[in-house]
Amino acid sequence: MAKSQRYNYIFYLFVIVFIVLGCRIFYLQVIRRDFLCNRSQDQYYRLIRLEGSRGKIFDRNGKILAKGLNFYSIFADPKLIENLNDTAQKLAAYLEIPKSAVRSKLERKKRFVWLKRKISLESKKKIESFKFKGIDFIKEEKRVYPEGKLASSLLGIVNIDNQGLEGVELGYNQYLSGKNGFVRVLQDSASREITVSTKVLVPKKGADLTLTIDSHIQYWTEKFLQETVLDYKARAGSVVVLKADTGEVLALANFPFFDPNNFDGNSLKFLKNNAITDTFEPGSVFKIVTLIAAIEEDKYDNEDIIFCENGQFKVPGTTLHDWRPYGNLTFEQVFKKSSNIGVAKIASSLGSNILYHYICRLGFGQRSGIDLDGEVSGMIKPVSKWSNTSPYIMPIGQEVGVNLVQLARALAVVANGGYLIEPYVVKRINAPFFEKENRPKRKRIIKAETAQRAKDILIEVVSDGTGKRAQVPGVVIGGKTGTAQKYDTQIRRYSPDDFRASFIGFISDEEMPIVIAVSIDEPRKHHFGGVVAAPLFKRIAEKVNLYVNREKLLNF
Amino acid sequence: MRKTYLSQLVKSFLIILSLFSLAFFYLHQKVLCFVQAYELTEDQRCLFELKDRKDYLIYNISKETSLAKINEWSDNNQFVLADRDKIVALNLNGPKGKDLSSENRLVSLFNRFVSKVPDAVAQNRQ
Numbered sequence: 017m018a019k020s021q022r023y024n025y026i027f028y029l030f031v032i033v034f035i036v037l038g039c040r041i042f043y044l045q046v047i048r049r050d051f052l053c054n055r056s057q058d059q060y061y062r063l064i065r066l067e068g069s070r071g072k073i074f075d076r077n078g079k080i081l082a083k084g085l086n087f088y089s090i091f092a093d094p095k096l097i098e099n100l101n102d103t104a105q106k107l108a109a110y111l112e113i114p115k116s117a118v119r120s121k122l123e124r125k126k127r128f129v130w131l132k133r134k135i136s137l138e139s140k141k142k143i144e145s146f147k148f149k150g151i152d153f154i155k156e157e158k159r160v161y162p163e164g165k166l167a168s169s170l171l172g173i174v175n176i177d178n179q180g181l182e183g184v185e186l187g188y189n190q191y192l193s194g195k196n197g198f199v200r201v202l203q204d205s206a207s208r209e210i211t212v213s214t215k216v217l218v219p220k221k222g223a224d225l226t227l228t229i230d231s232h233i234q235y236w237t238e239k240f241l242q243e244t245v246l247d248y249k250a251r252a253g254s255v256v257v258l259k260a261d262t263g264e265v266l267a268l269a270n271f272p273f274f275d276p277n278n279f280d281g282n283s284l285k286f287l288k289n290n291a292i293t294d295t296f297e298p299g300s301v302f303k304i305v306t307l308i309a310a311i312e313e314d315k316y317d318n319e320d321i322i323f324c325e326n327g328q329f330k331v332p333g334t335t336l337h338d339w340r341p342y343g344n345l346t347f348e349q350v351f352k353k354s355s356n357i358g359v360a361k362i363a364s365s366l367g368s369n370i371l372y373h374y375i376c377r378l379g380f381g382q383r384s385g386i387d388l389d390g391e392v393s394g395m396i397k398p399v400s401k402w403s404n405t406s407p408y409i410m411p412i413g414q415e416v417g418v419n420l421v422q423l424a425r426a427l428a429v430v431a432n433g434g435y436l437i438e439p440y441v442v443k444r445i446n447a448p449f450f451e452k453e454n455r456p457k458r459k460r461i462i463k464a465e466t467a468q469r470a471k472d473i474l475i476e477v478v479s480d481g482t483g484k485r486a487q488v489p490g491v492v493i494g495g496k497t498g499t500a501q502k503y504d505t506q507i508r509r510y511s512p513d514d515f516r517a518s519f520i521g522f523i524s525d526e527e528m529p530i531v532i533a534v535s536i537d538e539p540r541k542h543h544f545g546g547v548v549a550a551p552l553f554k555r556i557a558e559k560v561n562l563y564v565n566r567e568k569l570l571n572f
Numbered sequence: 573m574r575k576t577y578l579s580q581l582v583k584s585f586l587i588i589l590s591l592f593s594l595a596f597f598y599l600h601q602k603v604l605c606f607v608q609a610y611e612l613t614e615d616q617r618c619l620f621e622l623k624d625r626k627d628y629l630i631y632n633i634s635k636e637t638s639l640a641k642i643n644e645w646s647d648n649n650q651f652v653l654a655d656r657d658k659i660v661a662l663n664l665n666g667p668k669g670k671d672l673s674s675e676n677r678l679v680s681l682f683n684r685f686v687s688k689v690p691d692a693v694a695q696n697r698q
Contacts, residue, residue, distance in 0.1 A: 085631055086624045137624060162634035204610075235639040 062201050068194020070178050071222035075231045084157040087134035094122050096150030134158040161276045167234050169270040169289045173279050182287050187389045195220040223447035228264035236559040237267040244552040245271045248539035254291040254420050260428035260529040262456035263437035292391040295417035299500025300354050301518050302413030306363045309374035312466045316347040322358045329357040333405035351473050352481035356412045363411035372399045377461050378426040385438040394418045423520050424533035431522035431529040434467040485550040488557050495521025497545035514538050519549035
């Protein structure tokens with residue numbers, strides 16, 4: 017073969033090779049350009065989620081009750097794990113979870129498994145020092161409550177993803193929740209961040225809430241409630257303290273309570289806000305309905321005489337008893353001495369329709385409108401479903417179901433001069449570009465004179481009646497005691513041993529009338545409202561009065 | 573001819589060298605930018621970590637100074653706040669036994685502010 021021919025063959029061979037290569041380059045660089053660009057970007061660009069932080073919750077004085085803290089959640093890519101046994105052993109020690117649990121997670125055929133959510137910075141640094149392959153961290157916010165158990169049933173809790181489960185955290189979840197954002201980050205081959213791209217979706221912080229709660233009043237309320245419940249070995253107790261003129265809830269306490277920072281399965285039963293979710297028969301505290309109705313309808317003067325049948329009064333279906341036999345009592349004395357027979361007679365003289373009208377007018381049988389989830393409306397039968405006994409026993413607080421906030425709200429009508437208020441716990445919502453303030457809502461439902469007369473009688477109940485143990489020296493207090501037998505569904509009658517002791521009262525103050533409603537469930541040793549609940553009211557009222565007056569003094 | 577060939581060779585070499593230098597300089601600057609970006613990102617990570625530590629410390633402080641803890645301390649130590657009925661008594665006599673109450677304006681102002689009672693009520697102690 018001639019030399020030139022060999023050169024030609026080699027030349028053509030090279031041409032063919034270069035054409036093939038050129039085609040391949042054309043295919044990769046032009047036809048598959050987008051796909052390959054994206055693949056390469058996936059390797060050195062990463063999207064990082066920026067968590068929108070949850071809004072804080074403050075009390076009325078600006079004290080933080082709930083906030084978020086940055087913690088780290090540890091996850092694994094099981095495919096990249098080297099030396100499974102050693103990794104599992106070390107991680108188990110630092111994460112405080114069993115080695116078998118860690119091992120089983122690392123053996124999964126997934127590219128992403130959570131090992132533990134929200135561990136501290138110190139734990140993260142210790143684990144990082146081992147430089148495990150396939151183990152990484154994500155920063156996540158954890159909800160913390162600096163005041164511990166304070167107002168726990170009111171605040172509620174959040175789940176692991178910071179979504180509200182109960183209380184204010186649930187009711188205002190849409191405001192408190194932030195919105196997540198994203199940022200693109202350039203990383204090197206060791207997945208270290210080099211620089212942050214300008215392409216970012218800015219996360220939005222959740223709105224902050226300011227509550228009407230005063231931490232100091234809440235603290236004393238909870239402290240005294242706990243002492244009373246433990247003293248009387250009661251099942252539970254609740255207290256509501258609210259400003260009668262505006263409906264602002266200054267304190268709302270339930271015992272037993274829980275620590276939201278250490279919430280576990282055992283605390284579930286304490287999660288309920290009993291002050292709004294529990295329906296109970298109120299007993300004698302419900303007599304304020306008859307009191308208000310009788311005065312508003314102008315049926316009785318204070319000195320009108322009612323014969324109380326010497327302690328025993330047969331009515332259709334049952335016999336009413338007084339705790340002490342009374343003969344003639346004046347209208348005022350009927351309430352001072354809490355005569356069941358006297359009240360039943362007054363109520364029956366008003367008539368069922370009028371009585372029912374005032375029960376509804378005072379807010380019973382419907383939700384109070386408090387801005388918390390889970391409030392029950394109570395149980396008030398319409399007149400058409402009343403039995404022959406109902407007109408006599410409903411006025412004394414049987415055959416009716418109420419919650420504690422409804423009772424407080426009804427008494428507030430007396431304390432504030434005749435207005436039905438709507439209680440609320442959130443005063444203000446603050447977001448970066450949005451602010452909303454809850455304004456007091458109230459409407460007049462009885463005359464001011466009626467409220468004043470009822471107030472005077474209730475003051476007499478405390479100064480000279482069944483509520484003497486609620487007296488606070490130097491302070492004008494009015495209120496009503498209540499001792500209600502609990503209905504036992506198993507034996508289908510009222511239990512002889514289980515009672516509900518209540519006291520609802522107000523601090524009479526022109527500038528800031530305050531209502532305090534107390535209820536103790538199944539106290540032992542004693543069960544009368546005047547013995548169990550009234551002293552608790554007194555302790556709270558003393559502190560509240562001192563605190564409010566000091567605040568006024570400091571504000572000059 | 574040899575000279576022309578040599579000069580062309582040198583020219584080519586110089587062109588290649590300058591192109592290479594430019595490219596190298598450009599690459600060097602780009603790398604410097606990335607290095608600085610990495611260092612700044614590290615600093616930012618440090619800053620966020622310090623911010624988190626600060627938040628933890630503030631949280632720990634607020635936990636230790638919660639209402640429950642403060643009230644528990646005050647109960648254990650029988651601490652009582654000054655009230656309008658309580659009088660602040662100060663050692664108003666100097667070392668020579670001199671009565672300084674009228675001269676010590678700061679003390680009398682303080683007493684007036686806290687107790688809202690006249691200076692004469694403030695106790696002198698020997």
